[in-house]
Every structure is written in structure tokens, then in C-alpha cells.
Amino acid sequence: xxxxxxxxxxxxxxxxxxxQKIMDVLEKRNFPIGSIKLLSSKNSAGKKINxxxxxxxxxxxxxESFTNVDIAFFSAGGSVSEALVPAAIEKxxxxxxxxxAYRMDANVPLVxxxxxxxxxxxxxxxxxxxxxxxxxxxxxxxxxxxxxxxxRIIVSTYQAVSGSGKKAVDELDKQTRNYVNKEETxxxxxxxxxxxxxxxxxxxxxxxxxxxxxxxxxxxxMKMINxxxxxxxLPDVKVAATCVRxxxxxxxxxxxxxxIDKENINPTDIWKxxxxxxxxxxxxxIQTQTYPTPLSAMDKDEVFVGRVRKDLDCDKGFxxxxxxxxxxxxxxxxxxxxxxxxxxxxxx
Amino acid sequence: xxxxxxxxxxxxxxxxxxxQKIMDVLEKRNFPIGSIKLLSSKNSAGKKINxxxxxxxxxxxxxESFTNVDIAFFSAGGSVSEALVPAAIEKxxxxxxxxxAYRMDANVPLVxxxxxxxxxxxxxxxxxxxxxxxxxxxxxxxxxxxxxxxxRIIVSTYQAVSGSGKKAVDELDKQTRNYVNKEETxxxxxxxxxxxxxxxxxxxxxxxxxxxxxxxxxxxxMKMINxxxxxxxLPDVKVAATCVRxxxxxxxxxxxxxxIDKENINPTDIWKxxxxxxxxxxxxxIQTQTYPTPLSAMDKDEVFVGRVRKDLDCDKGFxxxxxxxxxxxxxxxxxxxxxxxxxxxxxx
Numbered sequence: 001x002x003x004x005x006x007x008x009x010x011x012x013x014x015x016x017x018x019x020q021k022i023m024d025v026l027e028k029r030n031f032p033i034g035s036i037k038l039l040s041s042k043n044s045a046g047k048k049i050n051x052x053x054x055x056x057x058x059x060x061x062x063x064e065s066f067t068n069v070d071i072a073f074f075s076a077g078g079s080v081s082e083a084l085v086p087a088a089i090e091k092x093x094x095x096x097x098x099x100x101a102y103r104m105d106a107n108v109p110l111v112x113x114x115x116x117x118x119x120x121x122x123x124x125x126x127x128x129x130x131x132x133x134x135x136x137x138x139x140x141x142x143x144x145x146x147x148x149x150x151x152r153i154i155v156s157t158y159q160a161v162s163g164s165g166k167k168a169v170d171e172l173d174k175q176t177r178n179y180v181n182k183e184e185t186x187x188x189x190x191x192x193x194x195x196x197x198x199x200x201x202x203x204x205x206x207x208x209x210x211x212x213x214x215x216x217x218x219x220x221x222m223k224m225i226n227x228x229x230x231x232x233x234l235p236d237v238k239v240a241a242t243c244v245r246x247x248x249x250x251x252x253x254x255x256x257x258x259x260i261d262k263e264n265i266n267p268t269d270i271w272k273x274x275x276x277x278x279x280x281x282x283x284x285x286i287q288t289q290t291y292p293t294p295l296s297a298m299d300k301d302e303v304f305v306g307r308v309r310k311d312l313d314c315d316k317g318f319x320x321x322x323x324x325x326x327x328x329x330x331x332x333x334x335x336x337x338x339x340x341x342x343x344x345x346x347x348x
Numbered sequence: 349x350x351x352x353x354x355x356x357x358x359x360x361x362x363x364x365x366x367x368q369k370i371m372d373v374l375e376k377r378n379f380p381i382g383s384i385k386l387l388s389s390k391n392s393a394g395k396k397i398n399x400x401x402x403x404x405x406x407x408x409x410x411x412e413s414f415t416n417v418d419i420a421f422f423s424a425g426g427s428v429s430e431a432l433v434p435a436a437i438e439k440x441x442x443x444x445x446x447x448x449a450y451r452m453d454a455n456v457p458l459v460x461x462x463x464x465x466x467x468x469x470x471x472x473x474x475x476x477x478x479x480x481x482x483x484x485x486x487x488x489x490x491x492x493x494x495x496x497x498x499x500r501i502i503v504s505t506y507q508a509v510s511g512s513g514k515k516a517v518d519e520l521d522k523q524t525r526n527y528v529n530k531e532e533t534x535x536x537x538x539x540x541x542x543x544x545x546x547x548x549x550x551x552x553x554x555x556x557x558x559x560x561x562x563x564x565x566x567x568x569x570m571k572m573i574n575x576x577x578x579x580x581x582l583p584d585v586k587v588a589a590t591c592v593r594x595x596x597x598x599x600x601x602x603x604x605x606x607x608i609d610k611e612n613i614n615p616t617d618i619w620k621x622x623x624x625x626x627x628x629x630x631x632x633x634i635q636t637q638t639y640p641t642p643l644s645a646m647d648k649d650e651v652f653v654g655r656v657r658k659d660l661d662c663d664k665g666f667x668x669x670x671x672x673x674x675x676x677x678x679x680x681x682x683x684x685x686x687x688x689x690x691x692x693x694x695x696x
Contacts, residue, residue, distance in 0.1 A: 152661075156504035156603035158553045158592065180528040197637040203596040204643045205506045207603075207655050207669045212634040216615065216657035225660065238661035242603040242669070244506065247595050248551040255504035255555075255590040255603075267564065286560040289545040295552045307555050309564035312573065313500075313586035321555045321590070 006034035007343065010069045010093065012061050012084065013076030014038035015047055017166050018098055021332035022073050023051050029336060032343070039065050041076070063087035070348060071339050074098060075331075089125035094348055096127050096338050098331060100219075103128040103227060110230050113337045114279045115142040120338060121347050127338050130231060131223040132330030133157050133243065133252050138231050139303040139329065140322045141258065143277040144270060145232060149261025151316075152238040155224065158246050158253040159209060160294060161201060163326050167193060168201070172247055175202035191245055202247050209243040218243055251294035252330060253323045259316045267308045270318060274305050279329070284308050292323035300325055301333055354382035355691065358417045358441065360409050360432065361424030362386035363395055365514050366446055369680035370421050371399050377684060380691070387413050388424070411435035418696060419687050422446060423679075437473035442696055444475050444686050446679060448567075451476040451575060458578050461685045462627045463490045468686060469695050475686050478579060479571040480678030481505050481591065481600050486579050487651040487677065488670045489606065491625040492618060493580060497609025499664075500586040503572065506594050506601040507557060508642060509549060511674050515541060516549070520595055523550035539593055550595050557591040566591055599642035600678060601671045607664045615656045618666060622653050627677070632656050640671035648673055649681055 009026075013019040019038075026033065038049055039061035047058040059065065061080070066072055066088040074081045074088075075098040082101050089095055102108045109119035110128045115138050120127055130138075137155060144150065161168040171189040178185055179202055187198040191208040199206050210219035217225075224241040228234075274282050283292045284306040291306030303324040311317030324330055342348045357374075361367040367388075374381065386397055387409035395406045407413065409428070414420055414436040422429045422436075423446040433450065436443050450456045457467040458476045463486050468475055478486075485503060492498065509516040519537040526533055527550055535546040539556040547554050558567035565573075572589040576582075622630050631640045632654040639654030651672040659665030672678055690696045 154502055154605050156590075158506070158594070176524060177528050180525050191637070195637060199641055200643055204641050205594065205596065205601050206641060207601070207639050208637060212637070215660070216634060216655075217660075238659075240605065240659050240661070240665070240667060242504075242655070242667055244601075244603065246506070246553065248553065253553050253555070253592075255592065257502055257588065286564060289539070289543060289556060289560070291555050293547055293552050293554060295548055307564075307590070311586075311588050312563070312565075313588070317588070319588060319590055 004070070006032045007070040008035040008068055009033055010037040010039055010066060010072040012039045012072060012074045012080065014049060014058055015040045015044040016075060017162060018075040018327060018331045021327045022075060022335055023049070025328070025332045025336045027052055029340070031336065031339070037065060037069065066091040066093045069093040071096065071342065073335055073339070075335070085126060094123065094125055094127070094342060096129060096335050098129045098335050100131065100223060102126060103130060104230065110227060111338055112138055112231055112334060113341050114139050114277065115231055116233065117341055120341055121345070123347070129331070129335045129338065130227045131220070132163055132326040133159060133220065133254065134224050134227040134231070135330050135334050136252060136303045136322055136324035137224065137254055137256060138228055139279055140274070140305050140320070142232065143273040143280065144258065144260065145234070147273040148265055150234065150237055150258060151261060152259040153228065154240045154257040156242045156255045157244055158255070158294070159243060160248050160250050160252055160326055161190065161245065162250050163209070163252065164190060164245065165193070169249060172201050172249065175200055179203065201245065204247060206245040207242065209245050248294050250325055250327065251297040251323055252326045253294055253321065256320050256322055257311070258318050259314065260318065261316070263315055267310055267318070270308050279303060280305060282306070291321060294323060297323040297325055299328070301328055303329055352418070354380045355418040356383040356416055357381055358385040358387055358414060358420040360387045360420060360422045360428060362397060362406055363388045363392040364423060365510060366423040366675060366679045369675045370423065370683055371397070373676070373680045373684045375400055377688070379684065379687070385413060385417065414439040414441045417441040419444065419690065421683055421687070423683070433474060442471065442473055442475070442690060444477060444683050446477040446683050448479065448571060450474060451478060452578065458575060459686055460486055460579055460682060461689050462487050462625065463579055464581065465689055468689055469693070471695070477679070477683045477686065478575045479568070480511055480674040481507060481568065481602065482572050482575040482579070483678050483682050484600060484651045484670055484672035485572065485602055485604060486576055487627055488622070488653050488668070490580065491621040491628065492606065492608065493582070495621040496613055498582065498585055498606060499609060500607040501576065502588045502605040503590070504603045505589065505591045506603070507591060508596050508598050508600055508674055509538065509593065510598050511557070511600065512538060512593065513541070517597060520549050520597065523548055527551065549593065552595065554593040555590065557593050596642045598673055598675065599645045599671055600674045601642055601669065604668050604670055605659070606666050607662065608666065609664070611663055615658055615666070618656050627651060628653060639669060642671060645671040645673055647676070649676055651677055
């Protein structure tokens with residue numbers, strides 16, 4: 001591609017929660033936009049969305065939509081990506097896909113810029129954005145792995161309903177109002193909108209995110225396991241995950257246990273490497289009860305780490321608590337950072 | 349003690365949440381009560397409480413209160429136990445203490461009847477009831493340990509606000525109403541009522557339960573670590589815990605990773621030993637999305653286990669999800685079960 005200073009972009013899934021967040025992030029970071037196409041399903045086409053002080057009419061996404069598009073952000077579900085990403089690439093767009101459709105494809109880079117930015121260089125028209133719970137974990141663990149090696153990860157997650165889409169957010173809101181108004185409604189969305197059985201989410205904890213796989217793990221847990229190995233280039237690192245949906249709206253939190261390679265490392269050493277990592281903020285002081293929470297991380301760009309402490313039995317073992325806004329670094333922000341890297345490094 | 353068929357009991361902390369639950373459980377299980385004294389601080393003395401269809405006036409707890417008491421249930425905080433338990437023992441009562449005051453005292457049995465009932469036999473007038481999050485974990489792990497050995501436990505908890513007392517329950521209720529009514533109030537109770545800093549609990553997750561220790565762990569985490577070793581008689585088992593307070597009212601959930609001794613064990617083997625354990629209910633079927641949740645375990649006596657699966661990297665590693673009502677098996681029920689064991693085995 002010739003050297004441009006502004007870029008023609010398309011956003012597929014512009015009316016969805018992540019699509020909207022992508023627009024917010026593009027505005028906030030003053031992304032060098034030439035033209036913009038907001039694309040959606042037939043149902044949402046015709047809607048008007050304000051973007052960079054301009055009213056834009058949402059169009060139906062078709063294979064033809066991607067003519068003269070430099071960068072196409074996809075965030076409308078895996079089936080839409082499977083249907084339209086090949087056409088977008090063929091028309092010459094570089095696609096950044098926020099769905100799970102192509103993440104584990106060996107030909108598709110899966111990227112968190114702080115962790116494996118140079119993988120972007122090898123793209124063949126498509127870069128995949130990882131799962132939200134994976135992004136914040138690898139962002140926090142990368143500097144530790146770089147300094148001290150990494151053999152094992154055991155993570156239990158505390159995940160916000162917004163990771164399951166607008167209907168899940170509405171369901172928590174509704175059930176919360178039901179509690180206050182002493183009403184009752186039937187759960188219809190969570191844990192997984194399309195699955196057979198639904199549980200209340202208000203004042204509850206659901207140990208299922210996404211559908212179950214034959215091996216007893218959920219798809220969300222397998223994403224964390226497989227994507228972590230791919231992004232970190234550590235095919236042999238041991239990873240185990242338990243993913244749990246909880247009654248809060250924004251930010252995922254993670255209780256992470258790791259085993260590093262090096263002996264005699266202390267929490268203060270871990271602090272140092274975390275503090276040196278762009279995109280990571282250390283919030284860890286037990287004297288002042290300082291640690292991140294889902295509410296404190298909301299609307300912020302960074303990955304926050306607290307409660308760093310050494311395992312009491314294993315010299316190479318450490319525990320920590322990692323929190324980030326699942327719609328920002330976990331989705332929209334990381335997507336835009338990939339686009340910025342494409343431009344900055346002339347990898348378009 | 350001579351063979352009696354009914355027993356004179358006292359409840360210290362009768363106006364508190366656990367004290368009330370102890371009365372509920374005594375009634376429900378038709379405990380063989382002769383006389384009953386309901387005791388409290390000076391502030392709550394004079395209140396009337398209905399018990400076994402009789403109105404009983406709460407009296408101030410003093411060293412003299414324990415004359416002619418066979419069994420005294422203490423549940424009014426560590427400092428009250430420290431002040432009055434010695435007097436109660438001296439007066440001839442057998443004390444079952446629900447606080448942390450004497451749990452780690454080598455002379456005091458710390459008991460979950462399903463796990464180490466025979467330890468009760470060695471009591472010297474005092475038996476300690478373990479921490480709520482510990483009780484449900486050891487109840488679930490005991491049959492596995494008995495069948496296959498146990499080398500390691502890594503647990504992340506999902507704990508209800510009722511574990512932090514009535515003020516914490518009221519705070520979650522209030523903040524939930526604030527959300528619906530678009531009001532705001534300052535957090536004043538959680539994570540720890542007496543600690544310096546407070547965070548909102550509604551729509552949030554707080555990685556602090558009880559105060560911090562010098563080693564970076566919270567008191568709650570150290571309780572889980574130390575009490576587990578003592579109850580299970582496994583001083584060398586590796587235990588690590590991360591304890592998190594969440595916005596639900598009742599039941600604690602736990603994401604538990606264990607390493608057993610034996611090779612080539614499968615989840616179905618674990619299921620079998622769990623099913624054979626009294627007090628444990630297996631709720632584990634991914635086909636029907638069956639697993640326990642805090643709401644489903646509420647008001648039930650048992651410890652519920654689901655999501656049992658083998659670690660993908662470690663043949664001896666297993667993950668599971670354990671849920672129980674923190675006020676019942678986690679507190680009042682276990683306390684009453686200890687009393688029943690004292691009677692049944694003639695260990696009073």
C-alpha cells in the first residue's frame with residue numbers, strides 16, 4: 001500500500017456494544033480516518049450514528065461494502081466474520097477481527113501489541129483480536145515471562161456480564177430492579193443466550209461462560225488456554241482456566257497463579273517488571289488496602305495488577321489479581337491498537 | 349457427665365446472624381434441649397426471641413451465665429470468646445466456639461464432623477468450629493483425599509456478603525437500591541468493617557476478606573490455609589488461597605484446583621467418591637448445564653460440587669466448583685453437628 005496519512009475504514013457490527021466502543025476509541029485516540037463506513041445486519045441498517053461530529057447512516061454489510069476500504073474492523077459475531085471476512089480481504093482491506101472465528105487459524109496472527117506486536121507483520125489480510133479474558137492476562141504476564149520465564153498458569157476468572165453482550169447487561173439490570181421492586185422474572189439470557197438452560201445472574205455466580213466442550217471445559221476456558229499459548233509463543237506452557245460470570249456490568253477480574261522459571265524471585269521483583277510494562281498499572285499496597293476492582297478499572301485503558309504475593313509452598317509460585325475493562329483493552333482498544341501498529345510500522 | 353436425654357444449652361451472640369441460624373438449625377433438627385439461655389452483649393439484652401414456640405428474653409452474657417449449662421454455642425466475635433469461654437468451661441459447659449479465637453490452639457479440636465469427627469473426643473471443654481470457606485472445601489476434598497491422596501490445593505473463592513455480618517448484608521442491599529434509584533452513598537462497611545478503607549460492593553469484586561497479614565495474604569486466606577492442614581491432619585499439604593468478596597447475599601463458591609497422589613484417575617472416579625460422601629451432593633452434568641450456584645445452594649444443608657474435570661496438563665490435577673450456604677454448613681449447621689456428635693458419642 002502506498003504511504004497514506006489518512007485511512008478509509010469500515011466497522012462491521014457498528015450498532016453493537018463493541019462496535020460502539022471501537023468508535024469511541026477511534027475518536028478518543030484521534031485515529032487518522034479518511035472515510036468511514038458503518039456496517040451492520042439488514043435489521044440495523046438505516047440507523048444514524050454520530051461519529052467525529054458527523055451523522056453517519058448505518059449500511060447493510062455485503063461483500064461489496066469493502067471496496068476502497070483500508071482497514072475493516074469486524075465485531076458482529078463469528079458467523080458474520082466467516083461470511084464476510086474473505087470478501088473484505090479480497091477487496092483489499094486489512095481485516096481486524098474481534099470474533100473467535102479465525103483466532104486459532106495458524107495463518108492468522110493473534111495479537112496483543114504489548115505481547116507479540118511483530119506477529120502483525122506476517123498477516124495475509126487478517127489479524128485476529130483475542131478473547132477479552134485472555135488479553136488482560138497475557139498483557140500482565142508477558143513482562144514476568146520475559147524476565148523470569150513462565151511454566152504454568154492457573155486462572156479463575158470473575159467476569160462482567162457485558163462480555164456476553166447487551167442482552168446480558170439488560171438482564172442483570174432487570175433482575176436487579178426485580179429484587180428492589182420485589183418482582184420476579186424468568187432468566188432468559190445468561191449464562192449463554194443460545195444454550196438450553198438459564199440461571200439468574202443477579203446475586204449469583206455462574207460457572208459457565210460460553211458453551212461446554214466435550215472435555216468438560218467451556219469454550220471460554222479453552223480460549224484462554226489455547227490463545228495464551230499462541231499469543232505468548234509458548235506452546236508448552238501449562239494453562240488451566242475456570243471462567244465464572246458474575247453480577248457486575250464492566251471489567252473482568254482474574255485470580256492468577258503462575259510458576260516461573262527462576263528461583264529466589266520476590267514480589268518486589270515482580271512489581272518492578274510489571275511497572276516497566278507499557279499498558280500495565282501496578283495497584284498493590286496492602287498498607288493502604290490498594291488493589292484494583294472491576295469498578296475502579298472501568299473506562300480505563302490499562303491492565304491493573306494487585307495482590308502480588310509469593311506462594312507459601314512453592315518458591316517459583318506467585319499469585320496475583322488482574323483487572324481490566326473488558327470492552328476496552330479486552331476488546332475495542334486492543335483492536336484499535338492493532339490498527340495503529342499496522343500504520344506506524346507500515347505493515348498495512 | 350451422666351447420661352442425659354436432654355441438654356441445657358446457651359447461645360452467646362443470640363441476636364446475631366449466625367446465632368439466629370443456630371437456633372433455626374436446633375429447631376429444625378429437633379435438638380434435645382432441656383433449658384436454653386440466649387445471651388448477648390449488654391446492648392441487646394432484654395430483646396425477646398421466639399424459640400421452639402416460646403418467647404425467651406435475651407440476657408447479658410457474663411461469667412455467671414454458664415452455671416448449669418451443658419453446651420454453650422459461642423458466636424459473638426473473637427473478643428467475646430476470649431473473655432468468656434474460659435469461664436464457661438470452668439463452670440462445666442462444653443463450648444463450641446464459632447469464632448477464630450481458639451481455632452489454631454493445639455489443645456483445641458477444630459472439627460468438621462464429616463472430616464475429623466473423632467478429634468472431638470480429645471476436647472478439654474472446647475471445640476472450635478472452622479471458618480466458613482474452609483468447612484465447605486474440606487468437606488468436599490476429604491473423600492477424594494481418602495481415596496486418592498492429596499498433595500496440593502489452590503483455591504480462589506467467590507464469597508457472599510453475609511460472611512461479613514449483617515452490616516455488610518445491609519450495605520449490599522442499600523447500594524443495590526441506590527443503583528435502581530440513581531442515588532449514591534459512601535461505602536462504609538466492606539471489605540472489612542474495622543479497616544481503614546472501604547469500597548463499593550454492588551456490581552464489584554473485592555479481593556480482600558478480613559485484614560491483611562504481613563506476608564501479603566489476608567487473614568481469611570491464612571485461615572483457609574492453616575485450618576485445612578489442621579482439620580485434614582495434613583500438615584504438609586500445599587494450600588494456597590485467594591479470597592474475594594462478591595455482590596451476593598448467601599453461599600460461598602470456590603474454584604478449587606487439587607493435585608492427588610494417584611495416577612490415571614478420571615473425573616468419573618472423583619464423582620464416585622464424592623457421591624459416597626455424606627453431606628456432599630454432586631451436581632455435575634455439562635449436557636444439561638447442571639452445576640451448583642450460590643442461589644441454588646442457599647438454605648440447603650449440603651456441600652454441592654460441580655464442574656469436576658481433569659487438568660489438561662497434569663494427570664494428577666483436577667478442577668472443581670464447590671458451593672455451600674455459608675451460614676449453614678459454613679457456620680450454624682456445622683456447629684450443631686458438633687454438638688450432636690458430642691451427645692451421640694457420649695463425649696460431653
